[in-house]
Amino acid sequence: MGWITGAAPTQAQLDACVTCGLCLPHCPTYRATGDEAASPRGRLTAMAAIADGIAEVDETFAEMMSFCLQCRACETACPSLVPFGRAMEGARAEIAAQLPGRRRSARRWLVGSAIANPTLVGAASFGAAVAQRIGVGRSGAGTIGKVRGLRRLPLRSSSTRGKSWPARGVPRGTVALLSGCVQDPWFAEVHEATISVLRAGGFDVVAPPTQACCGALAAHDGAVAQTRALAAANVAAFDGFEYVVTDAAGCGAHLKEYGHWAEGGDVLAARVVDVTELVAQLLDDGQLPEFGSRGQRVAVQDPCHLRHAQRITVAPRRVVAAAGFDVVDLDPSGRCCGAAGMYTITYPEMSESLGRAKADEIDRSGAAVVASANPGCEMQLRSYADEAVRIVHPIELYAAALQGRD
Amino acid sequence: MSLVDDLVAALGADRVKAHPLELRVYDKDAGVARGPVAAVALPESTAEVVACVKAARTWGVPIVARGAGTGLAGGAVPTEPALIVALTRMNTIHEVDLENRTAWVGPGVINLDLSAHTTPMGFHYAPDPSSQSVCTIGGNVGTNAGGPHCLAEGTTVAHILAVEMVTVDGEIVELGGPAPDPIGLDLRAVVVGSEGTMGLVTRVLVKLTPNAPDVRTLLLAYPTIEGAAETVSQTIAAGIIPAALEIMDRPMVQAVENFVHAGYPTESAAVLLAEVTGHPAAVTAEAGQIERIALQAGTTEVRSAVDAAERDLLWLGRKSAFGAVAQSAPDYYLHDTVVPRTRLVETMTRLYEIADRFEISMLNVFHAGDGNLHPLVAFDGRDEGARERVMEAAEEMVRVSLEVGGSLSGEHGIGLEKRDLMADVFSPIDLDAQARLRDAFDPDGALNPGKILPHGSRCYDFGMQPPLSQEPAL
Amino acid sequence: MTDRHLDQLIDRDRVDPSPGMRESATVVAPATIESAGATLAAASAAGATVRFWGGGTHQGYGHVTKADVVMSTERLTKVVDWQADDLTIVVEAGLPVAELEVLLEDRNQSAVLPELPGSATVGGVVAAGVSGYRRLRYGPTRDRILESVLVTGDGRVTTAGGRVVKNVTGYDIPRLVTGSLGSLGLIAQVCLKLWPMPKRAATIVVEDAAAATRVAYRPLAVLELPDRSAVFVAGSEDEIAAQTRDLGGTEQEGLAWPELPSGEWTGTMRVPPASTLEAVGRVRAAGLTFVAAHGVGEIHLAAGSSSAASFGELRSWAEAQGGSFVVTGRPADDGLFDPWGSPPPSLTLQRRVKAAFDPAGIANPGILPGGI
Structure with a gap:
């Protein structure tokens, strides 16, 4: 039957792979299994087999594709510049279309609808906040155990949407903030830090009221219509801003690919910056101060969607160093932590083994603080790292330094 | 019962693959050929490998060992429905013996992982194929893999002291040993490079090489590729054996630079990477000597890597070369011939002539210090007649290499791809001797059949007497 | 073929025994590799056993064997092809090592075979699989045999490997024949990889050889004798001075290689x-x-x-x-002491490999470990 949707991997994407195999060791699932079928090359071969009519989209194909973390570490390793992430999104769109009954229940609903719905996210957050207070989840496993990964939540959260904050001093421009799906209730401090630093750097900050969830998780899961609708809403909401700032690497990576998802998406994509990118620029321009070393080590964890998808590695280190910390790298610094969106729920074992490996790396680094620029990674790190280790967004460290706090 | 049932009984269902799509991903390596796969097994121990061999023998299915599948000659591509035994999960570094500078490792250990493991201890594993971040030690043993730094250090066989191998009968035998020159025939040397036709290697005793106290990496740019080749010839003739001497031509440099952004000079006709390692007291002088030779040969730019990061980036570019070709066309085909280093310039000139005549796009990246060429032709297999034209040109290129006294393969192996060219290099008597040697290990032809030797290599395949030396009657 | 045919071939190539040849056997010295092939083919057909003889320096190796015919390489001494700029040389087996090294010295090159070879021939050194002291720096002899011409026990002239420094074209028979002690047939010709020799070399006398081994950077050799130890180095003036300093020894110009110990x-x-x-x-x-x-x-x-x-x-x-x-x-009358000790675990395979090249079992039968 081959492909049946317009979202399928394109022939050009599949042809770009010459099967050299240089991606293999960078793929966490190949590393763990040694199985070609769990490697980027193997997955592209499987997609090509569908395209060539040699195989069908069946449960085996779906499983092969779903097992991928979509960390895109293969992309940075690929000398042929294969757009693997795009091809994988296409393959998942086909699976969603051709095998509609596959795991229809909780997961797709969660990904496609719930997370994009502020009311539902708010309700879940309230539940989690209560759970934290009554002590559920510290030792739990599975989904409940993930509560351990959350920051301590307020019982009542407020949204940034529709609000604005003026620059300190003479404004040099206006930036839009992506409020995101879970950032408001779960990572309010990160938004606060982002806003305060950007204001100090001379920007008016606006969180447009009509913005939507970025749609990254929907895209990763092949929910094409949902992805397109969210992208269209955001293209309209963010029209006209000089920069669209995100403080969640996964959102930024997806916004930067809006050209594939919505009319005018490429215009928006070109203006998207990760907050660390923008702040590093402001530091370079002398618009923000740098603080001297206080002799404390901070390990920088590279979220895959920052390092591999956006190719940003210098900026977060720059920001952490400017806050007065000694930056240490995790080794290997390019390996996925296993968070990978909903992967913690769909493949808990693989996710856990990657999480534990990352925790070991943190342990070896000897750092008491880890800076991660992505909420999913942050939760995963907090779930597995030693409880004494503090997990923060790089911008929080800098914001604190700016305000003279530790 | 079936082969798959037996394998599942021995390994468990998770590590046995039989779905057509799962077989599909194992039916080729990094080269161009595909082959039929009956089943795939991923054993984790020598005992499990024995079980795989016995199951395959019981069901009369041939056995093809596989590492990471980065081979370029089809060595791991079956010629008839075979059991693929993927050894990637046997990736334990069992024991590092720093006193003796050796390590026992599983065949699935990734080449670069081994060096990464031992480098902090002051040692590394010297053979460094371009695919070293991916390829396995077992695969390296199978092909007798090379790499840029084999110029001074020798290829894989010089770094393998012993192997544990499962024979075609399912017996475990150790060949070689930790002391020099083990007594008896050196079967270890025969197994290295035998592409899985003599047994399945399940443990390897490798030699570790001390990290060089000093390294100098030079990037030399030339207005002509002949100038780069001339520098190599003259360096060797002057009695200098650098750690590595690698040439890339302009199209290759451009593709590579597009990926690594290492500041490769993309406008030069050719780039020579020369690396000198050794005692700090010697490295500067030797690098200076190479620089003088290069200037005489017309180099227009001399750059010395300032630190390890820059050196690593330059090497990442070199080692990503084959993959980068896809930027210009979806398919590529390359050869791996070796020519005497005195004939480099002449050979290169003739290769470009062939490429021009066939109107094909050729990129060059090669281990110039060894005379090991990799003329690489980028093409689109869907274009009418493209594949045929490329193959015809490639064959001519091989003949040019053989004409000047070269060999078919320097490091990729013969596999499937060059098998039928063996008769251009060796006489029927020579091939018969090789076939006999192989039969001594695998009389039934159950291990990776159809590889290395062309059909009919045993003269009595045709009912002929083995040819004896012919002399006029007395 | 008949014994008569073998006799004719023997008569054609017959020479006087060299001093030291153990048995008063028939000695032949073929003038060409093809002649050697014809004789071995005839010997295989007739079931006559053959021992090979180069300079006689390694004849004490292995089990004592009986040979009906001794085949000497004394007439196979040609330098077939020396590509000095490519650092390769093709020579026939009977060329004495000493002569080869003198020739190579002209271009500051060396085959890095044993330093004090006596009358040893290239073929003998390869057959015995022995290496010189400099193997620490340059690797064993086995790693420098690029191409071999082996006349198999049944008389086939087989070439393997190639005349280039890097090669994986076919099975590695050149390394297999190295150290085979004539058990597969006559090693008639080899292509050797050469190394350029640094202009300066020195012997650094040290107190503690084991300690010096850890300190020295890629020396040619570190040798300990009952009464002295020395590190042998080569390279530039600066490098030698630096190594001498690192080692804390005294430097002597040149390489003072010790003779191998001799005794009963x-x-x-x-x-x-x-x-x-x-x-x-x-x-x-x-x-x-x-x-x-x-x-x-x-x-x-x-x-x-x-x-x-x-x-x-x-x-x-x-x-x-x-x-x-x-x-x-060992003393000529002591044939009982096993020269090898415990045989390797791969005897079954070893036997099969021997038979692949010498099906009639006439090439130095029994000389290898396990009596192969």
Whole structure:
């Protein structure tokens, strides 16, 4: 039957792979299994087999594709510049279309609808906040155990949407903030830090009221219509801003690919910056101060969607160093932590083994603080790292330094 | 019962693959050929490998060992429905013996992982194929893999002291040993490079090489590729054996630079990477000597890597070369011939002539210090007649290499791809001797059949007497 | 073919026995590789056993065998092709090593074969699989045999490998024949990889060879003798000065290679490199003369008839380290002492490989470990 949707991997994407195999060791699932079928090359071969009519989209194909973390570490390793992430999104769109009954229940609903719905996210957050207070989840496993990964939540959260904050001093421009799906209730401090630093750097900050969830998780899961609708809403909401700032690497990576998802998406994509990118620029321009070393080590964890998808590695280190910390790298610094969106729920074992490996790396680094620029990674790190280790967004460290706090 | 049932009984269902799509991903390596796969097994121990061999023998299915599948000659591509035994999960570094500078490792250990493991201890594993971040030690043993730094250090066989191998009968035998020159025939040397036709290697005793106290990496740019080749010839003739001497031509440099952004000079006709390692007291002088030779040969730019990061980036570019070709066309085909280093310039000139005549796009990246060429032709297999034209040109290129006294393969192996060219290099008597040697290990032809030797290599395949030396009657 | 055919071939190539040839056997010296092939084919057909003879220096290796015919390489001495700028040379087996090295010296090159070869030929060194002291720096002889022409036991002239420095075209028969002691047939011709020789070389006398091995950077050799130890280095003036300084020894111009120990009994103990120090202790305790190559694990030794009694114990120890103790010279009347010790675990395969090249079993039968 081959492909049946317009979202399928394109022939050009599949042809770009010459099967050299240089991606293999960078793929966490190949590393763990040694199985070609769990490697980027193997997955592209499987997609090509569908395209060539040699195989069908069946449960085996779906499983092969779903097992991928979509960390895109293969992309940075690929000398042929294969757009693997795009091809994988296409393959998942086909699976969603051709095998509609596959795991229809909780997961797709969660990904496609719930997370994009502020009311539902708010309700879940309230539940989690209560759970934290009554002590559920510290030792739990599975989904409940993930509560351990959350920051301590307020019982009542407020949204940034529709609000604005003026620059300190003479404004040099206006930036839009992506409020995101879970950032408001779960990572309010990160938004606060982002806003305060950007204001100090001379920007008016606006969180447009009509913005939507970025749609990254929907895209990763092949929910094409949902992805397109969210992208269209955001293209309209963010029209006209000089920069669209995100403080969640996964959102930024997806916004930067809006050209594939919505009319005018490429215009928006070109203006998207990760907050660390923008702040590093402001530091370079002398618009923000740098603080001297206080002799404390901070390990920088590279979220895959920052390092591999956006190719940003210098900026977060720059920001952490400017806050007065000694930056240490995790080794290997390019390996996925296993968070990978909903992967913690769909493949808990693989996710856990990657999480534990990352925790070991943190342990070896000897750092008491880890800076991660992505909420999913942050939760995963907090779930597995030693409880004494503090997990923060790089911008929080800098914001604190700016305000003279530790 | 079936082969798959037996394998599942021995390994468990998770590590046995039989779905057509799962077989599909194992039916080729990094080269161009595909082959039929009956089943795939991923054993984790020598005992499990024995079980795989016995199951395959019981069901009369041939056995093809596989590492990471980065081979370029089809060595791991079956010629008839075979059991693929993927050894990637046997990736334990069992024991590092720093006193003796050796390590026992599983065949699935990734080449670069081994060096990464031992480098902090002051040692590394010297053979460094371009695919070293991916390829396995077992695969390296199978092909007798090379790499840029084999110029001074020798290829894989010089770094393998012993192997544990499962024979075609399912017996475990150790060949070689930790002391020099083990007594008896050196079967270890025969197994290295035998592409899985003599047994399945399940443990390897490798030699570790001390990290060089000093390294100098030079990037030399030339207005002509002949100038780069001339520098190599003259360096060797002057009695200098650098750690590595690698040439890339302009199209290759451009593709590579597009990926690594290492500041490769993309406008030069050719780039020579020369690396000198050794005692700090010697490295500067030797690098200076190479620089003088290069200037005489017309180099227009001399750059010395300032630190390890820059050196690593330059090497990442070199080692990503084959993959980068896809930027210009979806398919590529390359050869791996070796020519005497005195004939480099002449050979290169003739290769470009062939490429021009066939109107094909050729990129060059090669281990110039060894005379090991990799003329690489980028093409689109869907274009009418493209594949045929490329193959015809490639064959001519091989003949040019053989004409000047070269060999078919320097490091990729013969596999499937060059098998039928063996008769251009060796006489029927020579091939018969090789076939006999192989039969001594695998009389039934159950291990990776159809590889290395062309059909009919045993003269009595045709009912002929083995040819004896012919002399006029007395 | 008949015995008569073999007799004709023998008559054509017959020469006088060289001094030292153990049996008063028939000796032939073929003038061409093809002639050697014809003779071996005839010998296979007739079931006549053949021993090969180069310079006679390694004839003490292996089990004592009986040979109906001795085939000498004394007429196969050509330099076939020397590509000096490519650092390769093709020579026939009977060329004496000393002559080859003199020739190569003209271009500051070396085949890095044993430094004090005596009358040894290239073929003999390859067949015996012996290496010079400089193997620490340049690797064993086996790693420099690029191409071999082997006349198999049944008389087929087979070429393997190639005349280029890097090659994986077909099975590695050149390395297989190295150390095969004529058990597969006559090694008639080889292509050798050459190394350029640095202009300066020096011998640095040191106190502690084991310690020097850890300090020296890629020396040619670190040798310990009963009464002295030295590090042999080569390179630029600066490098030698720096190495001398690092080692804290005294430098002497040139390379003062020691002769291998000689005595009624000779042998070589081979152990993992780090065991060299302990091996030396044991050899000293047994009162033997020796040259120990640190970093390699090769200890050449010699003994008179009284101290040879310690050989058995030394062998047990060496084998327990994963090594061997090979007796390479013994009194002519003592054929009982096993020159090899415990045979390798791959005997079945070894036997099959021998048979693949020498189906009639006439090429030095029984010389290898396990009587192969």
